[in-house]
Amino acid sequence: MSAPEIATLLDEASAGYRRAGRFAWRFARFKLNRDPAFRGILRLGLLQDRASLLDLGCGQGLLAAWLLAARACQASERAGDWPSAWPAPPRLIFYMGIELNPAEARRARVALEAQGERFKVVEGDIDAIPFPPVDAVVILDVLHYLEHPRQEEVLRRVRAALAPEGLLLLRVGDAAGGSGFRLSKIMDRTVALFRTGHWRPLWCRTLAEWRTLLGNLGFSITSIPMSEGTPFTNTLLVAQCG
Ligand SMILES: C[S@@+](CC[C@H](N)C(=O)[O-])C[C@H]1O[C@@H](n2cnc3c(N)ncnc32)[C@H](O)[C@@H]1O
Structure with a gap:
Protein backbone atom coordinates (compact mmCIF):
# COMPACT_ATOMS: atom_id res chain seq x y z
CA MET A 1 0.00 0.00 0.00
CA SER A 2 1.26 3.48 -0.77
CA ALA A 3 0.39 6.64 1.17
CA PRO A 4 -2.53 8.39 -0.62
CA GLU A 5 -0.43 11.55 -1.08
CA ILE A 6 1.99 9.74 -3.39
CA ALA A 7 -0.38 7.28 -5.08
CA THR A 8 -0.49 9.13 -8.42
CA LEU A 9 3.22 9.88 -8.29
CA LEU A 10 3.95 6.20 -7.78
CA ASP A 11 1.67 5.15 -10.67
CA GLU A 12 3.26 7.73 -12.96
CA ALA A 13 6.87 6.92 -12.00
CA SER A 14 6.45 3.17 -12.39
CA ALA A 15 4.36 3.24 -15.60
CA GLY A 16 7.36 3.18 -18.00
CA TYR A 17 8.68 -0.01 -16.37
CA ARG A 18 5.72 -2.03 -17.67
CA ARG A 19 7.54 -2.06 -21.01
CA ALA A 20 10.63 -3.48 -19.28
CA GLY A 21 8.74 -6.47 -17.86
CA ARG A 22 6.83 -7.54 -14.79
CA PHE A 23 9.88 -7.73 -12.51
CA ALA A 24 11.01 -4.22 -13.43
CA TRP A 25 7.54 -2.77 -12.81
CA ARG A 26 7.00 -4.54 -9.49
CA PHE A 27 10.48 -3.65 -8.27
CA ALA A 28 9.97 0.00 -9.24
CA ARG A 29 6.72 0.19 -7.28
CA PHE A 30 8.21 -1.55 -4.26
CA LYS A 31 11.39 0.50 -4.10
CA LEU A 32 9.86 3.90 -4.84
CA ASN A 33 7.20 3.29 -2.23
CA ARG A 34 9.43 1.87 0.52
CA ASP A 35 12.78 3.57 0.16
CA PRO A 36 12.62 6.87 2.09
CA ALA A 37 15.30 8.49 -0.10
CA PHE A 38 13.00 9.05 -3.08
CA ARG A 39 10.26 10.71 -1.04
CA GLY A 40 12.80 12.59 1.09
CA ILE A 41 14.61 14.12 -1.89
CA LEU A 42 11.32 15.64 -3.09
CA ARG A 43 9.78 16.53 0.27
CA LEU A 44 12.95 18.34 1.39
CA GLY A 45 13.50 19.95 -2.03
CA LEU A 46 17.08 18.64 -2.09
CA LEU A 47 17.39 18.83 -5.88
CA GLN A 48 15.29 21.95 -6.32
CA ASP A 49 16.44 24.07 -9.30
CA ARG A 50 19.05 21.50 -10.36
CA ALA A 51 18.68 21.06 -14.12
CA SER A 52 21.42 18.54 -14.92
CA LEU A 53 21.97 15.35 -12.97
CA LEU A 54 24.50 12.53 -12.91
CA ASP A 55 23.30 9.33 -11.18
CA LEU A 56 26.18 6.96 -10.42
CA GLY A 57 25.21 3.28 -10.07
CA CYS A 58 21.72 4.26 -11.22
CA GLY A 59 20.27 0.73 -11.16
CA GLN A 60 17.12 0.70 -13.26
CA GLY A 61 16.96 4.50 -13.35
CA LEU A 62 14.35 4.94 -10.63
CA LEU A 63 15.50 8.41 -9.59
CA ALA A 64 15.08 9.79 -13.11
CA ALA A 65 11.64 8.20 -13.49
CA TRP A 66 10.65 9.57 -10.08
CA LEU A 67 11.76 13.14 -10.83
CA LEU A 68 10.03 13.13 -14.22
CA ALA A 69 6.83 11.85 -12.64
CA ALA A 70 7.08 14.48 -9.93
CA ARG A 71 7.22 17.22 -12.53
CA ALA A 72 4.18 15.81 -14.32
CA CYS A 73 2.18 15.42 -11.10
CA GLN A 74 3.02 18.92 -9.96
CA ALA A 75 1.85 20.32 -13.32
CA SER A 76 -1.39 18.33 -13.17
CA GLU A 77 -4.56 20.22 -12.36
CA ARG A 78 -6.16 17.25 -10.60
CA ALA A 79 -6.40 17.74 -6.84
CA GLY A 80 -4.28 15.26 -4.91
CA ASP A 81 -1.81 14.45 -7.69
CA TRP A 82 0.93 16.39 -5.91
CA PRO A 83 1.36 16.85 -2.13
CA SER A 84 0.58 20.56 -1.68
CA ALA A 85 3.14 21.04 1.12
CA TRP A 86 6.08 19.83 -1.00
CA PRO A 87 8.36 22.28 -2.83
CA ALA A 88 8.51 22.29 -6.64
CA PRO A 89 10.44 19.34 -8.06
CA PRO A 90 13.45 19.96 -10.31
CA ARG A 91 12.92 20.45 -14.04
CA LEU A 92 15.63 18.23 -15.49
CA ILE A 93 17.01 19.09 -18.89
CA PHE A 94 19.85 16.56 -18.74
CA TYR A 95 20.20 13.22 -16.97
CA MET A 96 22.99 10.68 -17.23
CA GLY A 97 22.94 7.41 -15.32
CA ILE A 98 25.92 5.05 -15.21
CA GLU A 99 25.25 1.41 -14.38
CA LEU A 100 27.50 -1.64 -14.34
CA ASN A 101 24.82 -4.32 -14.50
CA PRO A 102 23.63 -4.80 -18.11
CA ALA A 103 20.14 -6.00 -17.10
CA GLU A 104 19.59 -2.96 -14.86
CA ALA A 105 20.91 -0.60 -17.53
CA ARG A 106 18.56 -2.13 -20.10
CA ARG A 107 15.55 -1.71 -17.82
CA ALA A 108 16.51 1.91 -17.19
CA ARG A 109 16.85 2.60 -20.93
CA VAL A 110 13.48 1.03 -21.71
CA GLU A 123 26.37 0.79 -19.26
CA GLY A 124 29.78 0.51 -17.64
CA ASP A 125 31.94 1.11 -14.59
CA ILE A 126 31.85 4.52 -12.91
CA ASP A 127 35.64 4.19 -12.71
CA ALA A 128 35.97 4.14 -16.47
CA ILE A 129 33.33 6.54 -17.80
CA PRO A 130 34.04 10.27 -17.94
CA PHE A 131 31.64 12.44 -15.94
CA PRO A 132 30.01 15.38 -17.77
CA PRO A 133 29.74 18.77 -16.02
CA VAL A 134 26.48 18.82 -14.03
CA ASP A 135 24.57 20.74 -11.34
CA ALA A 136 24.13 17.71 -9.10
CA VAL A 137 25.42 14.17 -8.62
CA VAL A 138 23.46 11.48 -6.80
CA ILE A 139 25.02 8.25 -5.49
CA LEU A 140 22.58 6.04 -3.59
CA ASP A 141 23.98 2.89 -1.96
CA VAL A 142 26.80 2.33 -4.46
CA LEU A 143 30.22 3.41 -3.21
CA HIS A 144 30.63 0.54 -0.74
CA TYR A 145 30.98 -1.78 -3.76
CA LEU A 146 34.28 -0.01 -4.59
CA GLU A 147 37.57 -0.39 -2.73
CA HIS A 148 38.54 2.66 -0.65
CA PRO A 149 41.05 4.17 -3.13
CA ARG A 150 38.44 3.82 -5.92
CA GLN A 151 35.82 5.55 -3.74
CA GLU A 152 38.24 8.41 -3.17
CA GLU A 153 39.00 8.76 -6.87
CA VAL A 154 35.31 8.71 -7.84
CA LEU A 155 34.53 11.43 -5.29
CA ARG A 156 37.45 13.52 -6.49
CA ARG A 157 36.10 13.27 -10.06
CA VAL A 158 32.59 14.08 -8.84
CA ARG A 159 33.90 17.27 -7.21
CA ALA A 160 35.63 18.22 -10.47
CA ALA A 161 32.44 17.60 -12.51
CA LEU A 162 30.25 19.77 -10.31
CA ALA A 163 29.45 23.41 -11.02
CA PRO A 164 30.76 25.94 -8.42
CA GLU A 165 27.43 25.81 -6.53
CA GLY A 166 27.03 22.10 -7.28
CA LEU A 167 25.60 19.47 -4.98
CA SER A 179 22.83 -4.14 14.07
CA GLY A 180 21.09 -1.96 11.46
CA PHE A 181 24.37 -1.61 9.60
CA ARG A 182 25.18 -5.32 9.84
CA LEU A 183 21.73 -6.20 8.49
CA SER A 184 22.08 -3.87 5.51
CA LYS A 185 25.49 -5.40 4.75
CA ILE A 186 24.00 -8.90 4.71
CA MET A 187 21.17 -7.68 2.47
CA ASP A 188 23.53 -5.96 0.03
CA ARG A 189 25.83 -8.98 -0.20
CA THR A 190 22.88 -11.33 -0.74
CA VAL A 191 21.39 -9.15 -3.49
CA ALA A 192 24.82 -8.90 -5.14
CA LEU A 193 25.15 -12.70 -4.95
CA PHE A 194 21.85 -13.16 -6.80
CA ARG A 195 22.74 -10.55 -9.40
CA THR A 196 26.37 -11.44 -10.08
CA GLY A 197 26.61 -15.08 -8.99
CA HIS A 198 29.41 -14.48 -6.46
CA TRP A 199 29.94 -12.93 -3.03
CA ARG A 200 31.19 -9.39 -3.34
CA PRO A 201 33.21 -7.86 -0.54
CA LEU A 202 32.01 -4.44 0.63
CA TRP A 203 34.21 -1.52 1.62
CA CYS A 204 32.41 0.45 4.30
CA ARG A 205 33.28 3.47 6.46
CA THR A 206 31.82 5.10 9.53
CA LEU A 207 29.73 8.20 9.04
CA ALA A 208 32.52 10.28 10.58
CA GLU A 209 34.98 8.87 8.01
CA TRP A 210 32.64 9.68 5.11
CA ARG A 211 32.25 13.22 6.39
CA THR A 212 36.01 13.66 6.71
CA LEU A 213 36.57 12.35 3.19
CA LEU A 214 34.01 14.78 1.73
CA GLY A 215 35.26 17.64 3.87
CA ASN A 216 38.81 17.10 2.57
CA LEU A 217 37.46 17.51 -0.96
CA GLY A 218 36.03 20.92 -0.07
CA PHE A 219 32.37 20.02 0.45
CA SER A 220 30.21 21.47 3.24
CA ILE A 221 28.15 18.60 4.60
CA THR A 222 24.78 18.08 6.22
CA SER A 223 23.71 14.57 7.33
CA ILE A 224 20.09 13.47 7.08
CA PRO A 225 19.07 10.07 8.51
CA MET A 226 17.54 8.23 5.56
CA SER A 227 16.30 4.82 6.62
CA GLU A 228 12.87 5.66 8.06
CA GLY A 229 10.55 2.67 7.86
CA THR A 230 13.46 0.26 7.28
CA PRO A 231 15.65 -1.68 9.78
CA PHE A 232 18.84 -0.07 8.37
CA THR A 233 21.02 2.85 9.53
CA ASN A 234 21.56 4.78 6.33
CA THR A 235 22.39 8.45 6.05
CA LEU A 236 22.02 10.85 3.16
CA LEU A 237 25.00 13.18 3.05
CA VAL A 238 24.09 16.48 1.41
CA ALA A 239 27.44 17.80 0.23
CA GLN A 240 27.53 21.33 -1.13
CA CYS A 241 30.42 22.78 -3.15
CA GLY A 242 31.77 26.22 -2.38
C1 LIG B 1 21.94 -0.96 -4.26
S1 LIG B 1 21.90 -0.62 -5.98
C2 LIG B 1 21.30 1.06 -5.98
C3 LIG B 1 20.72 1.46 -7.32
C4 LIG B 1 20.21 2.90 -7.39
N1 LIG B 1 21.25 3.84 -6.99
C5 LIG B 1 18.95 3.06 -6.58
O1 LIG B 1 19.02 3.63 -5.48
O2 LIG B 1 17.90 2.60 -7.03
C6 LIG B 1 23.63 -0.39 -6.37
C7 LIG B 1 23.87 -0.29 -7.86
O3 LIG B 1 25.21 0.12 -8.09
C8 LIG B 1 25.68 -0.58 -9.23
N2 LIG B 1 27.15 -0.56 -9.21
C9 LIG B 1 27.98 -1.16 -8.31
N3 LIG B 1 29.27 -0.93 -8.63
C10 LIG B 1 29.27 -0.17 -9.75
C11 LIG B 1 30.29 0.40 -10.56
N4 LIG B 1 31.58 0.21 -10.26
N5 LIG B 1 29.93 1.12 -11.65
C12 LIG B 1 28.61 1.29 -11.95
N6 LIG B 1 27.59 0.80 -11.21
C13 LIG B 1 27.92 0.07 -10.12
C14 LIG B 1 25.08 -1.97 -9.07
O4 LIG B 1 25.09 -2.70 -10.28
C15 LIG B 1 23.67 -1.62 -8.58
O5 LIG B 1 22.76 -1.45 -9.63
Missing part, protein backbone atom coordinates in the same frame (compact mmCIF):
# COMPACT_ATOMS: atom_id res chain seq x y z
CA ALA A 111 11.73 3.02 -18.99
CA LEU A 112 13.32 6.32 -20.04
CA GLU A 113 13.30 5.84 -23.82
CA ALA A 114 10.52 8.41 -24.39
CA GLN A 115 12.83 11.17 -23.08
CA GLY A 116 15.19 10.98 -26.05
CA GLU A 117 18.83 12.03 -26.03
CA ARG A 118 18.69 14.30 -23.00
CA PHE A 119 18.16 11.30 -20.71
CA LYS A 120 20.84 8.69 -21.19
CA VAL A 121 21.94 5.57 -19.38
CA VAL A 122 25.48 4.40 -20.01
CA LEU A 168 26.34 15.84 -4.20
CA LEU A 169 23.73 13.59 -2.57
CA LEU A 170 25.50 10.51 -1.24
CA ARG A 171 23.68 7.82 0.71
CA VAL A 172 25.88 5.55 2.80
CA GLY A 173 25.63 3.09 5.65
CA ASP A 174 27.39 3.91 8.91
CA ALA A 175 29.93 1.20 9.75
CA ALA A 176 29.52 2.23 13.40
CA GLY A 177 25.75 1.79 13.08
CA GLY A 178 25.42 -1.52 14.99
Whole structure:
Protein backbone atom coordinates (compact mmCIF):
# COMPACT_ATOMS: atom_id res chain seq x y z
CA MET A 1 0.00 0.00 0.00
CA SER A 2 1.26 3.48 -0.77
CA ALA A 3 0.39 6.64 1.17
CA PRO A 4 -2.53 8.39 -0.62
CA GLU A 5 -0.43 11.55 -1.08
CA ILE A 6 1.99 9.74 -3.39
CA ALA A 7 -0.38 7.28 -5.08
CA THR A 8 -0.49 9.13 -8.42
CA LEU A 9 3.22 9.88 -8.29
CA LEU A 10 3.95 6.20 -7.78
CA ASP A 11 1.67 5.15 -10.67
CA GLU A 12 3.26 7.73 -12.96
CA ALA A 13 6.87 6.92 -12.00
CA SER A 14 6.45 3.17 -12.39
CA ALA A 15 4.36 3.24 -15.60
CA GLY A 16 7.36 3.18 -18.00
CA TYR A 17 8.68 -0.01 -16.37
CA ARG A 18 5.72 -2.03 -17.67
CA ARG A 19 7.54 -2.06 -21.01
CA ALA A 20 10.63 -3.48 -19.28
CA GLY A 21 8.74 -6.47 -17.86
CA ARG A 22 6.83 -7.54 -14.79
CA PHE A 23 9.88 -7.73 -12.51
CA ALA A 24 11.01 -4.22 -13.43
CA TRP A 25 7.54 -2.77 -12.81
CA ARG A 26 7.00 -4.54 -9.49
CA PHE A 27 10.48 -3.65 -8.27
CA ALA A 28 9.97 0.00 -9.24
CA ARG A 29 6.72 0.19 -7.28
CA PHE A 30 8.21 -1.55 -4.26
CA LYS A 31 11.39 0.50 -4.10
CA LEU A 32 9.86 3.90 -4.84
CA ASN A 33 7.20 3.29 -2.23
CA ARG A 34 9.43 1.87 0.52
CA ASP A 35 12.78 3.57 0.16
CA PRO A 36 12.62 6.87 2.09
CA ALA A 37 15.30 8.49 -0.10
CA PHE A 38 13.00 9.05 -3.08
CA ARG A 39 10.26 10.71 -1.04
CA GLY A 40 12.80 12.59 1.09
CA ILE A 41 14.61 14.12 -1.89
CA LEU A 42 11.32 15.64 -3.09
CA ARG A 43 9.78 16.53 0.27
CA LEU A 44 12.95 18.34 1.39
CA GLY A 45 13.50 19.95 -2.03
CA LEU A 46 17.08 18.64 -2.09
CA LEU A 47 17.39 18.83 -5.88
CA GLN A 48 15.29 21.95 -6.32
CA ASP A 49 16.44 24.07 -9.30
CA ARG A 50 19.05 21.50 -10.36
CA ALA A 51 18.68 21.06 -14.12
CA SER A 52 21.42 18.54 -14.92
CA LEU A 53 21.97 15.35 -12.97
CA LEU A 54 24.50 12.53 -12.91
CA ASP A 55 23.30 9.33 -11.18
CA LEU A 56 26.18 6.96 -10.42
CA GLY A 57 25.21 3.28 -10.07
CA CYS A 58 21.72 4.26 -11.22
CA GLY A 59 20.27 0.73 -11.16
CA GLN A 60 17.12 0.70 -13.26
CA GLY A 61 16.96 4.50 -13.35
CA LEU A 62 14.35 4.94 -10.63
CA LEU A 63 15.50 8.41 -9.59
CA ALA A 64 15.08 9.79 -13.11
CA ALA A 65 11.64 8.20 -13.49
CA TRP A 66 10.65 9.57 -10.08
CA LEU A 67 11.76 13.14 -10.83
CA LEU A 68 10.03 13.13 -14.22
CA ALA A 69 6.83 11.85 -12.64
CA ALA A 70 7.08 14.48 -9.93
CA ARG A 71 7.22 17.22 -12.53
CA ALA A 72 4.18 15.81 -14.32
CA CYS A 73 2.18 15.42 -11.10
CA GLN A 74 3.02 18.92 -9.96
CA ALA A 75 1.85 20.32 -13.32
CA SER A 76 -1.39 18.33 -13.17
CA GLU A 77 -4.56 20.22 -12.36
CA ARG A 78 -6.16 17.25 -10.60
CA ALA A 79 -6.40 17.74 -6.84
CA GLY A 80 -4.28 15.26 -4.91
CA ASP A 81 -1.81 14.45 -7.69
CA TRP A 82 0.93 16.39 -5.91
CA PRO A 83 1.36 16.85 -2.13
CA SER A 84 0.58 20.56 -1.68
CA ALA A 85 3.14 21.04 1.12
CA TRP A 86 6.08 19.83 -1.00
CA PRO A 87 8.36 22.28 -2.83
CA ALA A 88 8.51 22.29 -6.64
CA PRO A 89 10.44 19.34 -8.06
CA PRO A 90 13.45 19.96 -10.31
CA ARG A 91 12.92 20.45 -14.04
CA LEU A 92 15.63 18.23 -15.49
CA ILE A 93 17.01 19.09 -18.89
CA PHE A 94 19.85 16.56 -18.74
CA TYR A 95 20.20 13.22 -16.97
CA MET A 96 22.99 10.68 -17.23
CA GLY A 97 22.94 7.41 -15.32
CA ILE A 98 25.92 5.05 -15.21
CA GLU A 99 25.25 1.41 -14.38
CA LEU A 100 27.50 -1.64 -14.34
CA ASN A 101 24.82 -4.32 -14.50
CA PRO A 102 23.63 -4.80 -18.11
CA ALA A 103 20.14 -6.00 -17.10
CA GLU A 104 19.59 -2.96 -14.86
CA ALA A 105 20.91 -0.60 -17.53
CA ARG A 106 18.56 -2.13 -20.10
CA ARG A 107 15.55 -1.71 -17.82
CA ALA A 108 16.51 1.91 -17.19
CA ARG A 109 16.85 2.60 -20.93
CA VAL A 110 13.48 1.03 -21.71
CA ALA A 111 11.73 3.02 -18.99
CA LEU A 112 13.32 6.32 -20.04
CA GLU A 113 13.30 5.84 -23.82
CA ALA A 114 10.52 8.41 -24.39
CA GLN A 115 12.83 11.17 -23.08
CA GLY A 116 15.19 10.98 -26.05
CA GLU A 117 18.83 12.03 -26.03
CA ARG A 118 18.69 14.30 -23.00
CA PHE A 119 18.16 11.30 -20.71
CA LYS A 120 20.84 8.69 -21.19
CA VAL A 121 21.94 5.57 -19.38
CA VAL A 122 25.48 4.40 -20.01
CA GLU A 123 26.37 0.79 -19.26
CA GLY A 124 29.78 0.51 -17.64
CA ASP A 125 31.94 1.11 -14.59
CA ILE A 126 31.85 4.52 -12.91
CA ASP A 127 35.64 4.19 -12.71
CA ALA A 128 35.97 4.14 -16.47
CA ILE A 129 33.33 6.54 -17.80
CA PRO A 130 34.04 10.27 -17.94
CA PHE A 131 31.64 12.44 -15.94
CA PRO A 132 30.01 15.38 -17.77
CA PRO A 133 29.74 18.77 -16.02
CA VAL A 134 26.48 18.82 -14.03
CA ASP A 135 24.57 20.74 -11.34
CA ALA A 136 24.13 17.71 -9.10
CA VAL A 137 25.42 14.17 -8.62
CA VAL A 138 23.46 11.48 -6.80
CA ILE A 139 25.02 8.25 -5.49
CA LEU A 140 22.58 6.04 -3.59
CA ASP A 141 23.98 2.89 -1.96
CA VAL A 142 26.80 2.33 -4.46
CA LEU A 143 30.22 3.41 -3.21
CA HIS A 144 30.63 0.54 -0.74
CA TYR A 145 30.98 -1.78 -3.76
CA LEU A 146 34.28 -0.01 -4.59
CA GLU A 147 37.57 -0.39 -2.73
CA HIS A 148 38.54 2.66 -0.65
CA PRO A 149 41.05 4.17 -3.13
CA ARG A 150 38.44 3.82 -5.92
CA GLN A 151 35.82 5.55 -3.74
CA GLU A 152 38.24 8.41 -3.17
CA GLU A 153 39.00 8.76 -6.87
CA VAL A 154 35.31 8.71 -7.84
CA LEU A 155 34.53 11.43 -5.29
CA ARG A 156 37.45 13.52 -6.49
CA ARG A 157 36.10 13.27 -10.06
CA VAL A 158 32.59 14.08 -8.84
CA ARG A 159 33.90 17.27 -7.21
CA ALA A 160 35.63 18.22 -10.47
CA ALA A 161 32.44 17.60 -12.51
CA LEU A 162 30.25 19.77 -10.31
CA ALA A 163 29.45 23.41 -11.02
CA PRO A 164 30.76 25.94 -8.42
CA GLU A 165 27.43 25.81 -6.53
CA GLY A 166 27.03 22.10 -7.28
CA LEU A 167 25.60 19.47 -4.98
CA LEU A 168 26.34 15.84 -4.20
CA LEU A 169 23.73 13.59 -2.57
CA LEU A 170 25.50 10.51 -1.24
CA ARG A 171 23.68 7.82 0.71
CA VAL A 172 25.88 5.55 2.80
CA GLY A 173 25.63 3.09 5.65
CA ASP A 174 27.39 3.91 8.91
CA ALA A 175 29.93 1.20 9.75
CA ALA A 176 29.52 2.23 13.40
CA GLY A 177 25.75 1.79 13.08
CA GLY A 178 25.42 -1.52 14.99
CA SER A 179 22.83 -4.14 14.07
CA GLY A 180 21.09 -1.96 11.46
CA PHE A 181 24.37 -1.61 9.60
CA ARG A 182 25.18 -5.32 9.84
CA LEU A 183 21.73 -6.20 8.49
CA SER A 184 22.08 -3.87 5.51
CA LYS A 185 25.49 -5.40 4.75
CA ILE A 186 24.00 -8.90 4.71
CA MET A 187 21.17 -7.68 2.47
CA ASP A 188 23.53 -5.96 0.03
CA ARG A 189 25.83 -8.98 -0.20
CA THR A 190 22.88 -11.33 -0.74
CA VAL A 191 21.39 -9.15 -3.49
CA ALA A 192 24.82 -8.90 -5.14
CA LEU A 193 25.15 -12.70 -4.95
CA PHE A 194 21.85 -13.16 -6.80
CA ARG A 195 22.74 -10.55 -9.40
CA THR A 196 26.37 -11.44 -10.08
CA GLY A 197 26.61 -15.08 -8.99
CA HIS A 198 29.41 -14.48 -6.46
CA TRP A 199 29.94 -12.93 -3.03
CA ARG A 200 31.19 -9.39 -3.34
CA PRO A 201 33.21 -7.86 -0.54
CA LEU A 202 32.01 -4.44 0.63
CA TRP A 203 34.21 -1.52 1.62
CA CYS A 204 32.41 0.45 4.30
CA ARG A 205 33.28 3.47 6.46
CA THR A 206 31.82 5.10 9.53
CA LEU A 207 29.73 8.20 9.04
CA ALA A 208 32.52 10.28 10.58
CA GLU A 209 34.98 8.87 8.01
CA TRP A 210 32.64 9.68 5.11
CA ARG A 211 32.25 13.22 6.39
CA THR A 212 36.01 13.66 6.71
CA LEU A 213 36.57 12.35 3.19
CA LEU A 214 34.01 14.78 1.73
CA GLY A 215 35.26 17.64 3.87
CA ASN A 216 38.81 17.10 2.57
CA LEU A 217 37.46 17.51 -0.96
CA GLY A 218 36.03 20.92 -0.07
CA PHE A 219 32.37 20.02 0.45
CA SER A 220 30.21 21.47 3.24
CA ILE A 221 28.15 18.60 4.60
CA THR A 222 24.78 18.08 6.22
CA SER A 223 23.71 14.57 7.33
CA ILE A 224 20.09 13.47 7.08
CA PRO A 225 19.07 10.07 8.51
CA MET A 226 17.54 8.23 5.56
CA SER A 227 16.30 4.82 6.62
CA GLU A 228 12.87 5.66 8.06
CA GLY A 229 10.55 2.67 7.86
CA THR A 230 13.46 0.26 7.28
CA PRO A 231 15.65 -1.68 9.78
CA PHE A 232 18.84 -0.07 8.37
CA THR A 233 21.02 2.85 9.53
CA ASN A 234 21.56 4.78 6.33
CA THR A 235 22.39 8.45 6.05
CA LEU A 236 22.02 10.85 3.16
CA LEU A 237 25.00 13.18 3.05
CA VAL A 238 24.09 16.48 1.41
CA ALA A 239 27.44 17.80 0.23
CA GLN A 240 27.53 21.33 -1.13
CA CYS A 241 30.42 22.78 -3.15
CA GLY A 242 31.77 26.22 -2.38
C1 LIG B 1 21.94 -0.96 -4.26
S1 LIG B 1 21.90 -0.62 -5.98
C2 LIG B 1 21.30 1.06 -5.98
C3 LIG B 1 20.72 1.46 -7.32
C4 LIG B 1 20.21 2.90 -7.39
N1 LIG B 1 21.25 3.84 -6.99
C5 LIG B 1 18.95 3.06 -6.58
O1 LIG B 1 19.02 3.63 -5.48
O2 LIG B 1 17.90 2.60 -7.03
C6 LIG B 1 23.63 -0.39 -6.37
C7 LIG B 1 23.87 -0.29 -7.86
O3 LIG B 1 25.21 0.12 -8.09
C8 LIG B 1 25.68 -0.58 -9.23
N2 LIG B 1 27.15 -0.56 -9.21
C9 LIG B 1 27.98 -1.16 -8.31
N3 LIG B 1 29.27 -0.93 -8.63
C10 LIG B 1 29.27 -0.17 -9.75
C11 LIG B 1 30.29 0.40 -10.56
N4 LIG B 1 31.58 0.21 -10.26
N5 LIG B 1 29.93 1.12 -11.65
C12 LIG B 1 28.61 1.29 -11.95
N6 LIG B 1 27.59 0.80 -11.21
C13 LIG B 1 27.92 0.07 -10.12
C14 LIG B 1 25.08 -1.97 -9.07
O4 LIG B 1 25.09 -2.70 -10.28
C15 LIG B 1 23.67 -1.62 -8.58
O5 LIG B 1 22.76 -1.45 -9.63
